[in-house]
Structures are given as structure tokens and as C-alpha cells.
Amino acid sequence: MTTKIALVGIGKIALDQHVPALAASPDWDLAATISRHGQVPGIPAFADFATFLADRPDIPVVSLCLPPVPRFDYADAALKAGRHVMLEKPPGATLAEVHTLEAMARERGLTLFATWHSRMAHAVAPAKAWLKDKTVRQAHITWREDVRKWHPGQDWVFQPGGMGVFDPGINALSILTEILPTPVHLTRAMLEFPANRQTPIAAQLTFSNNVSADFDWRQQGPQTWDIIVQTDRGQLALRMGGNVLEIDGQPTAGENTIMGEYPALYARMADLLRTGASDVDLAPMVHVADALTLGERITTDAFDF
Structure with a gap:
């Protein structure tokens, strides 16, 4: 059985890596995209994240493929709406905001995956x-x-x-x-x-x-x-x-x-979701x-x- 997922930020990396990985995955159904400019043919598209959250409560997982600076607000809104969240690398613009998201996910019993492809x-x-x-x-x-x-x-x-x-x-x-x-x-x-x-x-x-x-x-x-x-x-x-x-x-x-990296990330997210776990390792970001x-x-x- 597949799980519905929404992809936020339809730019080069999303089209090159995320979309093909999801299309080939036995775990996921790309059910919506959210982007001001990009779309994926055949997939319902939203230009506004708040509208997506209100209109699609049936999609439990959100993958954020946005630049680091705006990402926190989207992750914060998704977690508050009860959605599990997958973060493209780096997981945020600052260490503190990722710590905040980790605590939010833990308090709500949600999965947060800070990915390193x-x-x-x-x-x-x-x-x-x-x-x-x-x-x-x-x-x-x-x-x-x-x-x-x-x-x-x-x-x-x-x-x-x-x-x-x-x-x-x-x-x-x-x-x-x-x-x-x-x-x-x-x-x-x-x-x-x-x-x-x-x-x-x-x-x-x-x-x-x-x-x-x-x-x-x-x-x-x-x-x-x-x-x-x-x-x-x-x-x-x-x-x-x-x-x-x-x-x-x-x-x-x-x-x-390099084409095996994103399929492995989405397989890992599926495992985390099944076990109710999170994966947030900030060691690479600490060095930066x-x-x-x-x-x-x-x-x-x-x-x-």
C-alpha cells in the first residue's frame, strides 16, 4: 500500500531527483505539489501552502524541497497541521530552528526526517x-x-x-x-x-x-x-x-x-513512518x-x- 505525499518546491532538484524517485517508489503516491512556479504533469498543483493544508487533509506527509531560509515556516505549518515532514538538505537555515522542529515533531508524535542524500x-x-x-x-x-x-x-x-x-x-x-x-x-x-x-x-x-x-x-x-x-x-x-x-x-x-540516493532517502522515510521514528542528525551542519x-x-x- 502506498502513502500519499506532497512535494513542496518544484525546481531543478525536485524535477531531477525527487519526482523520479517518487514515481519509481513502491511506498509513495505523489498526490500534490505546492510551488509558485513549477508543476508536475498530471499531479494536482497548489500555489499556496495554507490552501493545500486546508484542502488536502488526506495527505499525511510533506517533503520540503525549498531553499533553506523559507523552509522553517513551511515545516512549522506542516507539523502544526499534523503532517509528517521530510526536509531536503541542509535541513534549515540555522541549527536552532531545526532543533525547534525536532521538538515540535516529538511533542506531536510525528516523523521528522532531516535528509542527507x-x-x-x-x-x-x-x-x-x-x-x-x-x-x-x-x-x-x-x-x-x-x-x-x-x-x-x-x-x-x-x-x-x-x-x-x-x-x-x-x-x-x-x-x-x-x-x-x-x-x-x-x-x-x-x-x-x-x-x-x-x-x-x-x-x-x-x-x-x-x-x-x-x-x-x-x-x-x-x-x-x-x-x-x-x-x-x-x-x-x-x-x-x-x-x-x-x-x-x-x-x-x-x-x-548518483541516481540511487533519492530513492534510498524515500525508502528510509517510509521506514521511519512505519516505525513512528524520526531521524535528525545535525553533525554536518555543525561543521558548517x-x-x-x-x-x-x-x-x-x-x-x-
Whole structure:
């Protein structure tokens, strides 16, 4: 039996990932969309969230695929209306507002799922299992991509709350916090801000335990999403955003595609709903908040789409 779900925010990521994942899922029936501009053919569409909540009490689950800043108000309204809520990453604009939502869901007996799609990449679980009994000596993340390709014309990513390069960078941090056998904390950050923007376009991070990261949103051509971990018993490499695992240079697990991540998220949401549980892990977002707190600001060339 499928469960009705509504998708809020019909933009690029919704059309590229959420809609296909829901269409292929045995668990879900996409029963409505809410968006000021976008629609999904054949699916009832609402332009106003309050109208949706009033008109469709039969839809118990809402998936929010909106930019971080407006997301809290939608999640707050959904929870108050008794709906279970799934949050696109990052789960909010601030840590405090996500803590508030978590408490609201708990008090009402509702499911709240703060998703990290990169944790669902094909090789993340095998990487975590391989590292479990190893001593990590060094780890480095290289996460470089082209903002013009993934967020074409989306100025909100460079506005306060948009997170800048941490919008993709937090994907890497979600993997890092999942696979390392020992937690790390940020010790230093250097952040490059375009002269005409409010969020960073590049970041170099230093963590405890000899862990570092290089994020950049200006890479053209092939994109780079790599995590390399040196251990006492060999080298682990995660390629393709966590979807391909190499041990000592040899591919050992995973698939060279990112298309399995969102189906896995929706399967996880279905499991949470069946068991009456929530899943709200804010560890990746804590690292971003720390970077913005500790970060040395460097002004770089202006950036325009």
C-alpha cells in the first residue's frame, strides 16, 4: 500500500531527483505539489501552502524541497497541521530552528526526517564498514563543482542563509561524519567571498585528527567529489560523491551513478513512518556553522551567473 505525499518546491532538484524517485517508489503516491512556479504533469498543483493544508487533509506527509531560509515556516505549518515532514538538505537555515522542529515533531508524535542524500550514495555504507576497525592517519576531501551547472541563475545560494559553497560541501561533510570511526571538530577555516556576494564560493577547512577539506564552486569541466582516507592498513578512496569505493587504488564497491540516493532517502522515510521514528542528525551542519564562526574571510573576484 502506498502513502500519499506532497512535494513542496518544484525546481531543478525536485524535477531531477525527487519526482523520479517518487514515481519509481513502491511506498509513495505523489498526490500534490505546492510551488509558485513549477508543476508536475498530471499531479494536482497548489500555489499556496495554507490552501493545500486546508484542502488536502488526506495527505499525511510533506517533503520540503525549498531553499533553506523559507523552509522553517513551511515545516512549522506542516507539523502544526499534523503532517509528517521530510526536509531536503541542509535541513534549515540555522541549527536552532531545526532543533525547534525536532521538538515540535516529538511533542506531536510525528516523523521528522532531516535528509542527507550523499549518505545514501552506493559506497558510503561499505566505506564505513571498512574503516570501522582501522586507525585513520589522514583524510582529505576535494569537492569542486560548477555552481552555474547545478544552480543556474539561483541567486539565493549567494544570499544570507544560502550557504554558498557549503551547499555542496555539506554533502561531503555528511559522508565524512558518517564514515569516520572517530568524530572530528573544525580548528580553522579560510573562506573566499566574491566581492559582490554574501556567502563563500570556496573554502579550505582544517579539522582535528589530520582531516582537511577543499571546497570550490568555480570548477568547470569534469566535477570532483573525492574523499581520500589514509589508515594504518591501507588507503580508502570514495569517488563520484561517495558512489564508488576504492581500496588501495582498486574499485571494490559501488556504482558510478548518483541516481540511487533519492530513492534510498524515500525508502528510509517510509521506514521511519512505519516505525513512528524520526531521524535528525545535525553533525554536518555543525561543521558548517563552525566554519562560518571560525572562518578567515578572503575577498575574491566578483561572481555573476
